[in-house]
Amino acid sequence: MGVGYKLFARPALALQDSERAHKRSLRMLRWMAATAPGRLMLRSLYAPRRTVPVNLFGHEYKHPFGLAAGMDKNAEALRGWDAIGLAFIEIGGVTMLGQEGNPKPRMFRADASKALVNRMGFNNQGSEAIQRHLEAHVRRYGRPKAPLWVNLGKSKVTSLEDAHTDYATTMERLWKHTDVFVINVSSPNTPHLRTLQNDEGLQRILDACHEVNQRLSASTTKDEIPLLVKIAPDVADEQLELIVRTAQANGAAGMVVSNTTLARPEPRSSKEKHLFEEQGGLSGQPLKNRSTELIRQVRSLAGPDWPIVGVGGVANADDAWEKIRAGASLVQAYSAFVFEGPALVKSVVHGLDKRRRSAGFETLQQAVGMDDVPAEDC
Ligand SMILES: Cc1cc2nc3c(=O)[nH]c(=O)nc-3n(C[C@H](O)[C@H](O)[C@H](O)COP(=O)(O)O)c2cc1C
Numbered sequence: 001m002g003v004g005y006k007l008f009a010r011p012a013l014a015l016q017d018s019e020r021a022h023k024r025s026l027r028m029l030r031w032m033a034a035t036a037p038g039r040l041m042l043r044s045l046y047a048p049r050r051t052v053p054v055n056l057f058g059h060e061y062k063h064p065f066g067l068a069a070g071m072d073k074n075a076e077a078l079r080g081w082d083a084i085g086l087a088f089i090e091i092g093g094v095t096m097l098g099q100e101g102n103p104k105p106r107m108f109r110a111d112a113s114k115a116l117v118n119r120m121g122f123n124n125q126g127s128e129a130i131q132r133h134l135e136a137h138v139r140r141y142g143r144p145k146a147p148l149w150v151n152l153g154k155s156k157v158t159s160l161e162d163a164h165t166d167y168a169t170t171m172e173r174l175w176k177h178t179d180v181f182v183i184n185v186s187s188p189n190t191p192h193l194r195t196l197q198n199d200e201g202l203q204r205i206l207d208a209c210h211e212v213n214q215r216l217s218a219s220t221t222k223d224e225i226p227l228l229v230k231i232a233p234d235v236a237d238e239q240l241e242l243i244v245r246t247a248q249a250n251g252a253a254g255m256v257v258s259n260t261t262l263a264r265p266e267p268r269s270s271k272e273k274h275l276f277e278e279q280g281g282l283s284g285q286p287l288k289n290r291s292t293e294l295i296r297q298v299r300s301l302a303g304p305d306w307p308i309v310g311v312g313g314v315a316n317a318d319d320a321w322e323k324i325r326a327g328a329s330l331v332q333a334y335s336a337f338v339f340e341g342p343a344l345v346k347s348v349v350h351g352l353d354k355r356r357r358s359a360g361f362e363t364l365q366q367a368v369g370m371d372d373v374p375a376e377d378c
Pocket of ligand 1: 068070071093094107151153184187230258259260284285287311312313314332334335336
């Protein structure tokens with residue numbers, strides 16, 4: 001079916017506008033996962049048969065590979081992501097208020113470079129509607145099997161000064177159903193959002209989110225929910241150090257590295273040249289090395305015990321292994337699902353298990369950050 005996807009579905013989807021193709025794929029996944037035979041089919045075609053357990057953020061993840069933010073902003077296909085065997089599902093970015101996002105077209109696909117450029121601008125239904133949707137989903141089908149992560153964004157109309165209220169309100173609304181929150185201060189498509197990566201902005205957001213966490217945890221039996229900070233790859237070394245220090249000093253449980261980049265690779269054709277001139281963030285294969293490099297830098301600044309989630313250009317087991325060796329405990333992908341389809345999950349997980357065994361490791365955790373160690377000590 002991986003081959004089936006490449007031969008039939010991908011070319012058909014490639015003929016369509018990127019955003020329309022994305023919507024159609026999401027709808028198809030949701031539709032297939034709506035019945036027991038459909039879910040069985042998805043599971044038997046795509047779900048990994050092996051587990052590569054990772055204990056992190058208060059959960060046992062069945063393997064380290066999850067869905068990156070942006071793919072399912074409104075949590076529309078939760079049963080589908082479960083059925084294809086992802087270890088965790090990050091929904092969102094969710095903002096306090098529902099919003100349309102930027103005018104279309106706003107998502108572009110560079111097939112030769114296996115890259116996407118997008119300037120979606122946090123189009124989503126808003127945290128109130130998504131809260132209602134999650135509550136209805138859980139009542140009807142129970143919680144997703146995989147831990148549910150929520151990516152928190154800022155509504156466009158909310159000023160930077162009030163950003164902390166926007167993040168904290170969404171967090172409060174979705175708290176009950178969430179296993180990990182990711183504070184996204186790194187999308188390039190909301191004006192000035194990235195300035196919130198600076199110490200004062202980030203500190204205020206983390207403080208406001210901690211207040212919600214403590215208050216809700218004290219009034220229920222649920223523990224506080226880990227808060228991660230997602231960063232941009234376009235940061236200078238001094239800025240990175242400040243972000244890591246601020247995040248650690250203000251109780252962030254780890255970091256997601258990284259969001260899309262404003263940088264552009266060498267185009268492979270004149271079509272790509274035009275496409276790379278589009279405004280927005282670039283993801284996929286050309287982001288891979290920069291994001292891995294940033295994982296190394298964050299690990300060396302933060303120390304080996306502060307978890308990193310690696311994302312950017314993961315399209316196969318080698319890419320995921322590279323990020324784990326650089327210091328990522330979990331990895332995620334978005335763009336490669338567009339180019340490779342759902343067979344990606346099995347190929348990444350089985351490949352990682354093979355690499356773990358060839359390296360002689362009992363657990364994947366032993367491989368995390370192994371590039372730090374001189375070769376003769378491995
Ligand atoms: C169309 C699109 C929308 C995205 N939306 C979000 C978002 O809402 N929040 C976020 O933190 N990242 C968002 N991302 C970034 C991805 O989560 C990921 O960090 C980035 O694409 C790099 O991973 P990849 O190379 O596997 O795509 C989006 C990416 C794309 C392509």
